[in-house]
Amino acid sequence: MIHLPSTLPSGDFDPGSSALLTDLYELTMLQAYYEHGMVETSAFELFFRRPARGARNFLVAAGLEQVLEYLEHLHIRAEELQWLADTGRFSANFIDQLGRLRFTGDVDAMPEGTACFPDEPVIRVVAPLPEAQIVESRLMNLLHFQTLIACKAARAVLQAPGKLLVDFGMRRAHGAEAALHAARASYLAGFSGSSTVLAGQRFGVPVFGTMAHSFVQAHASELQAFERFARSHPHGVTLLIDTYDTEAAARKLAQLGPRLAREGIQIQAVRLDSGDLADHAFKVRAILDDAGLSAVRIFASSGLDEFMLHELLSVRNAPIDGFGIGSAMDTSQDLPSLDCAYKLQEYAGRARRKRSEGKATWPGRKQVWRRHDGDVMIEDILALEGEAVGGEPLLHPVMRQGRRLLGQPTLQQIRDRCSVQLASLPAVLRELAPAAPYPVRVSPGLRALADQVDHDQAGAPP
Amino acid sequence: MIHLPSTLPSGDFDPGSSALLTDLYELTMLQAYYEHGMVETSAFELFFRRPARGARNFLVAAGLEQVLEYLEHLHIRAEELQWLADTGRFSANFIDQLGRLRFTGDVDAMPEGTACFPDEPVIRVVAPLPEAQIVESRLMNLLHFQTLIACKAARAVLQAPGKLLVDFGMRRAHGAEAALHAARASYLAGFSGSSTVLAGQRFGVPVFGTMAHSFVQAHASELQAFERFARSHPHGVTLLIDTYDTEAAARKLAQLGPRLAREGIQIQAVRLDSGDLADHAFKVRAILDDAGLSAVRIFASSGLDEFMLHELLSVRNAPIDGFGIGSAMDTSQDLPSLDCAYKLQEYAGRARRKRSEGKATWPGRKQVWRRHDGDVMIEDILALEGEAVGGEPLLHPVMRQGRRLLGQPTLQQIRDRCSVQLASLPAVLRELAPAAPYPVRVSPGLRALADQVDHDQAGAPP
Numbered sequence: 001m002i003h004l005p006s007t008l009p010s011g012d013f014d015p016g017s018s019a020l021l022t023d024l025y026e027l028t029m030l031q032a033y034y035e036h037g038m039v040e041t042s043a044f045e046l047f048f049r050r051p052a053r054g055a056r057n058f059l060v061a062a063g064l065e066q067v068l069e070y071l072e073h074l075h076i077r078a079e080e081l082q083w084l085a086d087t088g089r090f091s092a093n094f095i096d097q098l099g100r101l102r103f104t105g106d107v108d109a110m111p112e113g114t115a116c117f118p119d120e121p122v123i124r125v126v127a128p129l130p131e132a133q134i135v136e137s138r139l140m141n142l143l144h145f146q147t148l149i150a151c152k153a154a155r156a157v158l159q160a161p162g163k164l165l166v167d168f169g170m171r172r173a174h175g176a177e178a179a180l181h182a183a184r185a186s187y188l189a190g191f192s193g194s195s196t197v198l199a200g201q202r203f204g205v206p207v208f209g210t211m212a213h214s215f216v217q218a219h220a221s222e223l224q225a226f227e228r229f230a231r232s233h234p235h236g237v238t239l240l241i242d243t244y245d246t247e248a249a250a251r252k253l254a255q256l257g258p259r260l261a262r263e264g265i266q267i268q269a270v271r272l273d274s275g276d277l278a279d280h281a282f283k284v285r286a287i288l289d290d291a292g293l294s295a296v297r298i299f300a301s302s303g304l305d306e307f308m309l310h311e312l313l314s315v316r317n318a319p320i321d322g323f324g325i326g327s328a329m330d331t332s333q334d335l336p337s338l339d340c341a342y343k344l345q346e347y348a349g350r351a352r353r354k355r356s357e358g359k360a361t362w363p364g365r366k367q368v369w370r371r372h373d374g375d376v377m378i379e380d381i382l383a384l385e386g387e388a389v390g391g392e393p394l395l396h397p398v399m400r401q402g403r404r405l406l407g408q409p410t411l412q413q414i415r416d417r418c419s420v421q422l423a424s425l426p427a428v429l430r431e432l433a434p435a436a437p438y439p440v441r442v443s444p445g446l447r448a449l450a451d452q453v454d455h456d457q458a459g460a461p462p
Numbered sequence: 463m464i465h466l467p468s469t470l471p472s473g474d475f476d477p478g479s480s481a482l483l484t485d486l487y488e489l490t491m492l493q494a495y496y497e498h499g500m501v502e503t504s505a506f507e508l509f510f511r512r513p514a515r516g517a518r519n520f521l522v523a524a525g526l527e528q529v530l531e532y533l534e535h536l537h538i539r540a541e542e543l544q545w546l547a548d549t550g551r552f553s554a555n556f557i558d559q560l561g562r563l564r565f566t567g568d569v570d571a572m573p574e575g576t577a578c579f580p581d582e583p584v585i586r587v588v589a590p591l592p593e594a595q596i597v598e599s600r601l602m603n604l605l606h607f608q609t610l611i612a613c614k615a616a617r618a619v620l621q622a623p624g625k626l627l628v629d630f631g632m633r634r635a636h637g638a639e640a641a642l643h644a645a646r647a648s649y650l651a652g653f654s655g656s657s658t659v660l661a662g663q664r665f666g667v668p669v670f671g672t673m674a675h676s677f678v679q680a681h682a683s684e685l686q687a688f689e690r691f692a693r694s695h696p697h698g699v700t701l702l703i704d705t706y707d708t709e710a711a712a713r714k715l716a717q718l719g720p721r722l723a724r725e726g727i728q729i730q731a732v733r734l735d736s737g738d739l740a741d742h743a744f745k746v747r748a749i750l751d752d753a754g755l756s757a758v759r760i761f762a763s764s765g766l767d768e769f770m771l772h773e774l775l776s777v778r779n780a781p782i783d784g785f786g787i788g789s790a791m792d793t794s795q796d797l798p799s800l801d802c803a804y805k806l807q808e809y810a811g812r813a814r815r816k817r818s819e820g821k822a823t824w825p826g827r828k829q830v831w832r833r834h835d836g837d838v839m840i841e842d843i844l845a846l847e848g849e850a851v852g853g854e855p856l857l858h859p860v861m862r863q864g865r866r867l868l869g870q871p872t873l874q875q876i877r878d879r880c881s882v883q884l885a886s887l888p889a890v891l892r893e894l895a896p897a898a899p900y901p902v903r904v905s906p907g908l909r910a911l912a913d914q915v916d917h918d919q920a921g922a923p924p
Contacts, residue, residue, distance in 0.1 A: 014476045016638030020660040023632055024671025027659065032694035038680060083663045129680060136674070140633040141641060170485055171602035172799040174644075176478030177637030179603060197489065198482040201545045209486025212598070214806035217814040218500060218591060232494035242818045244919065275819040331798035337634040337789040344676035352679040356704045357737040457706070 016066075016177055019076045019101075020084075022137040027084070030130045031094040040348035042129040043365050044136070045121035046143060049339035054434025056335065058425055060154050060418060061110045061122045062185045063146030067139055068404050071103040074135065103131050107399035110368070111409060113150075113188055113418030114394060115425055117380060117438050120368045122147070124395060129347065136342045144340050145178065149185035152306070152332045154422055156325055157190035158430050159309040164322030166208045167194035168301055169330025182330040188414045190422070195324070203411055210238035210271045210299065210324075217243065223252050230260055236268035238299055241284070246272060250284040254291030269297035269322070277302065278311075278318035285319040297321040305333060310432060353453045362446055363453045368394040377424050383443035478528075478639055481538045481563075482546075484599040489546070492592045493556040502810035504591040505827045506598070507583035508605060511801035516896025518797065520887055522616050522880060523572045523584045524647045525608030529601055530866050533565040536597065565593050569861035572830070573871060575612075575650055575880030576856060577887055579842060579900050582830045584609070586857060591809065598804045606802050607640065611647035614768070614794045616884055618787055619652035620892050621771040626784030628670045629656035630763055631792025644792040650876045652884070657786070665873055672700035672733045672761065672786075679705065685714050692722055698730035700761055703746070708734060712746040716753030731759035731784070739764065740773075740780035747781040759783040767795060772894060815915045824908055825915045830856040839886050845905035 015021055033039065048059055076084075076098055085095045105127020116122055123143065125132045156165060167186045173179035183199030193206030200207035211229055219225035226239050226249075241249035250270065257267050270288070272280045277300045288296050300312070301324035312318045327333065343361045344352050353363035362382065369381040369391035383389045398405055409417070428435040477483055495501065510521055538546075538560055547557045567589020578584055585605065587594045618627060629648045635641035645661030655668030662669035673691055681687035684706060692699050703711035712732065719729050732750070734742045739762045750758050762774070763786035774780045789795065805823045806814050815825035824844065831843040831853035845851045860867055871879070890897040 014638070015642050015660060015664070018660050020663055021632070021638055021641065022659055023630075023657040024659050024669045025657065025673050028671050028695055028699075029673055029677045029691075032677070032691050033680075035694050036690050042676075042680065044676070080663060084659075087662075133674075133676060136676075137633050138638075141635060141637065144634050145636050168485075170483070171599050172606050172802070173603060174607050174636035174793070174798075175603065175639030175642075176476070176483055176600075177639050179483065180477050181637055195485040195487065197484055197486050197546075198477060198480050200549075201482055201542060202477070207486045209490050211487050211491055212595075213816045213818065214504075214506070214595060214598075215491045215494070217806045217816060218495075218504065218809045228498050229491075229494050232497050233490055237490075244817050273818065274821050327799040327801075331636070331793070333798050336636075336793035336795050336798040340634070344679045347680045354675050354679060355706050356675070356735065359736050 016138075017070070017073065018080065019074055019134070020080050021141075022134060026134045026137060027090070027098075030098070030134055031090055033130050033133070034094055034097050039128045039130060041126060042132045042344055042348075043346040044125045044132050044342050045345050045366060046123045046140065046340060046342045047121050048116075048118050048147070049341070050118040050437070051335055051338060056151055057429040057431070057435045058115045058117065058151070058154075058438065059147055059338070060150035060189055060421070061114045061116050061143075061147055062112050062150035062188060063143040063181070064109050064112045064123070064398065065408065066142045066146070066181070067123070068107065068399055068408070070138055070142065071107065071135060071399065072402065072404060074101070074103045076101065101131065101134070102402060103127065103135060104402040105131055105399075106397070106401065108395045109398050110394045111396060111414070111417060113414040113421060115377070115421040116368075116394070117440050119362070119440055120380060120382060121366050121395065124365060126365070140340060140342050144338060146181050146185040148332045148335075148338055149182045149329065150189040150418070152329050152335075153186035153189035153191055154418070155306040155432065156309055156329065158422060159306045159432070160313060160323065163313070163320075164299070165191045166322065166324050167191055167196065167329065168324035168326035170194075170196045172327040173330035178330065184411070186329060188411060189418055190415065191325075192322075205411070210269075211240045213240065213243045216240065222249055223256060226253065226256055227260070230256075230265050230267060234265040236266045238269040238271050239267060240271045240273060242272055242274045242280075246275065246280045247283050247287065250287040253296075254287055254293065257288075257291060257293045257296065267293070267296050269299045271299045271301060271324075273300075273302045277320065278316040281318045281320045299324065301326065304328065306432060351449055351453050353450060353457070355454070355457075362442065362450060364446065364449050366446065370394055372424070375424055376426055378426070379439040379441060381441045381443055382446060384445045384449060387443055387445040389443055478600075479532070479535065480542065481536055481596070482542050483603075484596060488596045488599060489552070489560075492560070492596055493552055495592050495595070496556055496559050501590045501592060503588060504594045504806060504810075505808040506587045506594050506804050507807050507828065508585045508602065508802060508804045509583050510578075510580050510609070511803070512580040512899070513797055513800060518613055519891040519893070519897045520577045520579065520613070520616075520900065521609055521800070522612035522651055522883070523576045523578050523605075523609055524574050524612035524650060525605040525643070526571050526574045526585070526860065527870065528604045528608070528643070529585070530569065530861055530870070532600055532604065533569065533597060533861065534864065534866060536563070536565045538563065563593065563596065564864060565589065565597060566864040567593055567861075568859070568863065570857045571860050572856045573858060573876070573879060575876040575883060577839070577883040578830075578856070579902050581824070581902055582842060582844060583828050583857065586827060588827070602802060602804050606800060608643050608647040610794045610797075610800055611644045611791065612651040612880070614791050614797075615648035615651035615653055616880070617768040617894065618771055618791065620884060621768045621894070622775055622785065625775070625782075626761070627653045628784065628786050629653055629658065629791065630786035630788035632656075632658045634789040635792035640792065646873070648791060650873060650880055652877065652881060667873070673702045675702065675705045678702065684711055685718065688715065688718055689722070692718075692727050692729060696727040698728045700731040700733050701729060702733045702735060704734055704736045704742075708737065708742045709745050709749065712749040715758075716749055716755065719750075719753060719755045719758065729755070729758050731761045733761045733763060733786075735762075735764045739782065740778040743780045743782045761786065763788065766790065768894060813911055813915050815912060815919070817916070817919075824904065824912055826908065826911050828908065832856055834886070837886055838888055839900075840888070841901040841903060843903045843905055844908060846907045846911060849905055849907040851905055
């Protein structure tokens with residue numbers, strides 16, 4: 001057991017860039033690998049397992065850009081190395097080796113925005129065993145979260161075609177990086193943008209904002225609050241109208257809107273944030289239309305998710321033009337984690353396989369081939385790398401010898417790809433209701449290798 | 463709409479320390495506040511709302527240390543300010559004011575580790591309106607997550623008295639900060655430690671580790687893997703025994719253990735990670751005991767949460783000594799977010815109240831008083847600050863004029879406090895089954911103020 005007091009101020013460097021953001025067992029295994037000279041080439045693959053109860057009909061691969069950045073810059077800072085040495089848990093030799101550790105391996109991966117399915121490798125890491133091992137924890141931490149959110153966001157996008165969808169989840173996202181990466185992942189999956197300002201600065205995600213109840217409350221009257229806010233932002237504001245009484249506020253706007261319009265000040269939208277959103281939307285729409293404010297859009301928020309979008313839009317036909325989606329998306333509320341694994345598939349030229357109960361894996365380096373019927377994807381085939389299968393290969397080289405290859409897509413290109421992917425899904429998979437699993441077949445070559453590995457393992461020394 | 467490409471490399475500074483990690487509406491409101499001279503003193507309070515379906519019988523306040531650090535260092539970096547200016551969305555005056563913005567206010571809060579309940583303010587921020595407003599998003603982001611996790615962890619602690627509980631959730635936590643803060647929050651709630659190395663270095667959380675399947679798979683045989691790992695860490699290793707066949711692996715250890723023991727190499731524990739954990743534990747315990755290895759502990763992981771702990775320990779009496787708890791805790795799987803709000807309760811000396819449907823708040827600056835019967839807490843009273851109520855006041859001064867007060871507790875002291883708090887909960891609240899809500903009464907003074915605010919508001923100009 002290591003137990004030392006904190007020695008570094010949790011100051012200014014990004015914890016996500018620290019090589020110590022890993023599980024202790026990665027380090028203890030590394031020491032053993034180095035001691036026994038186990039530094040030959042290994043191949044690890046990361047895949048997702050099927051969510052329970054058909055909670056997802058498809059996944060959307062995301063987070064690769066952050067993984068590549070992490071791998072390219074992997075190193076242990078001097079003060080971190082010193083801290084490790086001070087724990088007394090590791091040998092001096094090992095501390096030296098850790099200090100020199102960089103990631104020098106190759107990575108193949110599905111491009112971000114690709115629709116993918118359980119058991120398919122979304123990334124393959126080929127590197128000397130210690131390098132491929134130590135990155136396991138952070139690589140999963142990065143890919144799991146953005147994939148989770150991109151998938152949740154895509155489900156909302158499919159329920160609200162043509163609507164403005166904005167990520168409002170920062171405050172209840174699980175920390176700083178979650179907020180930032182949820183904004184990125186939802187944007188690439190088709191959201192219009194996010195309320196998180198830093199996501200605009202870091203990733204170029206479009207940033208949207210309205211106003212809070214506190215602004216209204218801080219004023220002597222609601223009308224004064226609306227007028228002041230509009231005058232401060234004359235080129236189109238969204239006013240929050242539920243602080244006291246939604247319809248009463250809409251009637252105030254019916255007076256204020258035309259008056260401001262004559263001065264060239266534009267009210268772009270109103271926001272509803274409580275009560276029966278469809279009911280309020282119908283009433284507010286009527287009030288605004290009667291006042292000649294049919295250009296003013298209605299924006300809604302408050303506990304929304306893809307199921308609520310379906311209810312509001314497809315069942316109740318509510319006249320709502322845009323939605324702020326918060327906690328339910330940023331925490332993937334109905335499914336806050338996906339089961340996933342980063343498994344050793346080959347070491348020193350020999351294929352490997354885990355056979356734990358209910359958790360067996362397919363051995364060897366793999367490729368995923370996708371077949372289409374016209375524009376619609378109809379099946380994927382899990383095959384050995386190099387096996388001639390046909391179709392579209394989904395894993396592509398993205399890093400060689402620790403350096404990113406040129407030509408990585410921009411966030412906009414990723415978003416465009418995702419849009420095409422979602423449109424290519426079989427119709428039944430685009431629905432919220434659990435569908436029969438998309439067909440993912442296993443190639444004859446892969447089955448033969450699995451049998452061979454099991455046979456060798458059965459005959460291995462105890 | 464702001465839409466600019468990213469200009470800063472997402473390099474080395476912590477996104478959690480950025481003042482741009484906020485919702486856009488905070489900035490648009492600030493511009494309006496400054497333009498209209500609305501910089502008088504405001505009081506905001508953060509409270510949680512009751513979780514649906516009685517999913518939590520109590521909450522555990524956590525995350526205050528990170529909030530105070532954030533407030534103390536709040537400023538906008540020059541390059542961030544430039545980026546904001548370049549968006550063209552804000553006035554030059556406002557950009558200047560933002561550049562000078564620091565947090566100069568006062569904070570009162572419940573100490574971390576305090577058991578608390580819905581509707582109780584856990585923190586009060588008193589500051590000039592723009593300062594108290596801009597910190598809203600990040601302050602909620604920080605307090606919400608650690609409170610969520612501390613509460614989830616405390617439920618597990620109460621189900622497993624005397625057992626070793628270790629946070630294993632880094633890989634599926636929602637990003638870097640979530641992993642780090644989940645390790646801190648679960649430790650303060652009574653976990654023994656975490657597998658996340660960086661939590662050891664940053665917070666002094668004890669760090670625990672075992673081994674992964676890949677280590678076993680990388681070797682020609684399981685026995686060789688066990689022996690090498692033990693020789694690399696002779697002072698007590700935990701060996702993972704489910705890679706191929708759990709009981710077969712235990713029988714290999716029955717041979718290996720005594721042999722290594724003669725050389726002074728100690729096997730501390732075995733880890734089970736798949737299948738029926740109770741069934742495996744009984745069989746493995748018998749195999750180890752028969753081999754004279756009764757000192758070897760059994761440690762279990764794989765999809766565990768507080769409900770599983772109850773099943774394994776209280777229902778099945780499984781001989782398991784320790785548990786690794788991962789995704790279910792780090793994502794608070796059954797309840798991945800709490801409803802919470804940071805609301806304006808007073809501005810320029812006047813109490814304020816939001817009355818939105820189903821989301822009304824109590825006005826004014828408040829204090830929470832707790833009454834005990836012997837060692838057991840029996841009711842809390844929500845009162846106005848300064849109202850004479852009696853009992854133990856839960857909100858304490860922690861920051862004045864933007865500086866932390868001396869005497870903030872260490873993580874160990876917070877953990878000790880939490881332990882006492884959990885022991886003081888009424889017995890029925892310590893159970894997993896939803897209990898009748900803990901009594902939180904509203905004082906006469908607070909009721910009178912709410913009536914007064916409603917009355918004033920009703921008579922306010924439209």
